[in-house]
Amino acid sequence: EEMSQTDMIDYLKESVQPESGAIPAFLLGDPKVYDIEHKKVFLKTWLFIGHESEIANKNDFITRDLAGYSVIISRGADGKIRGLYNMCTHRGMKLCRADAGNKSSFTCPYHGFNFKNTGDCIGVPLQKDLYGEGFDKSGLGLHKIRIESYKGLMFGTWNDEAEPLVDFLGDFKWYLDILVGRAEMEVIGPPQRFIIQSNWKIGADNFVGDSYHTMVTHGSIVKLGMVPSATYSKKGYQIYTKNGHGLNLGTPNPDFAFPEELKDEYKSNLTEEQYDVLSNLKNMIGNIFPNLSFLISHTKVKGQLISNTSVRLWRPVGVDKMEVITWFLVEKNASDDWKRRSRESFILTFSPSGIFEQDDTEVFTDITAAAAGTMPLVKGLTFNYTMGLHRKPVADFIGPGVVFDDKFTEANQRNFYRYWLDLMTS
Ligand code: FES
Ligand code: FE
Incomplete structure (x- = not known):
């Protein structure tokens, strides 16, 4: 019989016994465990995304996976490292399809919106004609992701409540x-x-x-x-x-x-x-x-x-x-x-x-x-x-x-x- 997610969590409490050294085999093969892991582990903790030396120069960027979602890690002209969700805010297209490169802005392959590597939307094709004079692009910036580094190792998280990386590493x-x-x-x-x-x-x-x-x-x-x-x-x-x-x-x-x-x-x-x-x-x-x-x-x-x-x-x-x-x-x-x-x-x-x-x-x-x-x-x-x-x-x-x-x-x-x-x- 199909277990619900709540049933599975209850069953984990009962069957996984790290203190006495009993770890069930199904943790390695059960699709429900995998789904719960995605939500409760991978969307919650800090995850490694790369080393700072991979983006050593201004405007260098890499794209990496963060819990199944593509993110752009970019070093701005100001030298600051930022994490941006690699999804165009217009209709959701993957904005950058390269693994790495050097770019101060990214142009969406779908309708051509242009985003600075700070995340700001700086260009919309035919903007005045299609959206009128007073169109405000400030709400169109890319979604920002928390990125923190320790000694060059960069980690990102989707969890805004996650403790600071240095505390997580302890x-x-x-x-x-x-x-x-x-x-x-x-x-x-x-x-x-x-x-x-x-x-x-x-x-x-x-x-x-x-x-x-x-x-x-x-x-x-x-x-x-x-x-x-x-x-x-x-x-x-x-x-x-x-x-x-x-x-x-x-x-x-x-x-x-x-x-x-x-x-x-x-x-x-x-x-x-x-x-x-x-x-x-x-x-x-x-x-x-x-x-x-x-x-x-x-x-x-x-x-x-x-x-x-x-x-x-x-x-x-x-x-x-x-x-x-x-x-x-x-x-x-x-x-x-x-x-x-x-x-x-x-x-x-x-x-x-x-x-x-x-x-x-x-x-x-x-x-x-x-x-x-x-x-x-x-x-x-x-x-x-x-x-x-x-x-x-x-x-x-x-x-x-x-x-x-x-x-x-x-x-x-x-x-x-x-x-x-x-x-x-x-
Ligand atoms: Fe990116 Fe439309 S989806 S410009
Ligand atoms: Fe080995």
């Missing part, structure tokens, strides 16, 4: 500083985009806390001798903060995998404690709720250990489908040679042709197929998320959050689903 900012605030960072090239037949939460779950899978899913890199042992990803810390955010810090690392000549820049941007984490970092993998994952990983390129930094969006385009959008980030003041090698190390590992990415994608699509449709709900199929429930957090870690002193635990997934459930049932 203590997690401490770790984001290491990710993107350690130096002036820039995105190289347009983001890579590819479609995976997967529910978006599998990607978020994997990056927020699943270091455990690396032993098996990525076992081939052990066989190839690229890492010393199968448990290479166990050592380190798993950390979560409020609002579902979480990360995994691989540490220690005897080699410094960042450009030596930038040590002063790092030190001036980070606290001593943050610099200590950076200089001992082996890798750093996490997720900003709901769907922005990030990664610093190291790969040997021509005998030298090179770090690469990236962020990725698991953009839902259906209950069983997502577009993965990845941005490669690099220190702006690194040498061209270092930037090239860092990018190479990224593409070798995390990109459609990268070895890790291909491993993970196989898993994500098979889980999605297994969890599809109504059977998993009817049968009450449930996944076990109890790993590490018996463990206590460490008290003396140098960074904020709830910290566990090895990465093989599911504390972060439980934290992710706890906040997800809060939003879904609010």
Whole structure:
């Protein structure tokens, strides 16, 4: 029998139990859950839309998806960044159909209304003739969207009541500083985009806390001798903060995998404690709720250990489908040679042709197929998320959050689903 939305929300309250580690399979395949997610999660929270360096110059713009709706992110002649709903106010046509460019105004492809990149309507074809002398265009401006940035990462939201971005990120900012605030960072090239037949939460779950899978899913890199042992990803810390955010810090690392000549820049941007984490970092993998994952990983390129930094969006385009959008980030003041090698190390590992990415994608699509449709709900199929429930957090870690002193635990997934459930049932 068809469940109403209210019934579904009640059923979520009863069946999703992050505290005791019971997460039902139907969350990954039920179309009703997907619809509720759109309203209660994606239209409510901050969502990543790009990096400020993608629109570095005056009048640069990008168009991006914000919870299923196209938005224009533009840097005005005044240097200010604005978010505009990419819908012409005359009859609703998509105003700008390019992914990126440099324009001070946009002309609608339907009847030719012209809008400045501040959103103001500045031109209507045959205005005097068709609308008369006193026609007022001031009410025709594009709908403005809240955009806020943290250390170059731009987020947008449809929710006018959403707390400020910095409050939403909370203590997690401490770790984001290491990710993107350690130096002036820039995105190289347009983001890579590819479609995976997967529910978006599998990607978020994997990056927020699943270091455990690396032993098996990525076992081939052990066989190839690229890492010393199968448990290479166990050592380190798993950390979560409020609002579902979480990360995994691989540490220690005897080699410094960042450009030596930038040590002063790092030190001036980070606290001593943050610099200590950076200089001992082996890798750093996490997720900003709901769907922005990030990664610093190291790969040997021509005998030298090179770090690469990236962020990725698991953009839902259906209950069983997502577009993965990845941005490669690099220190702006690194040498061209270092930037090239860092990018190479990224593409070798995390990109459609990268070895890790291909491993993970196989898993994500098979889980999605297994969890599809109504059977998993009817049968009450449930996944076990109890790993590490018996463990206590460490008290003396140098960074904020709830910290566990090895990465093989599911504390972060439980934290992710706890906040997800809060939003879904609010
Ligand atoms: Fe844009 Fe008419 S819909 S000008
Ligand atoms: Fe993986």
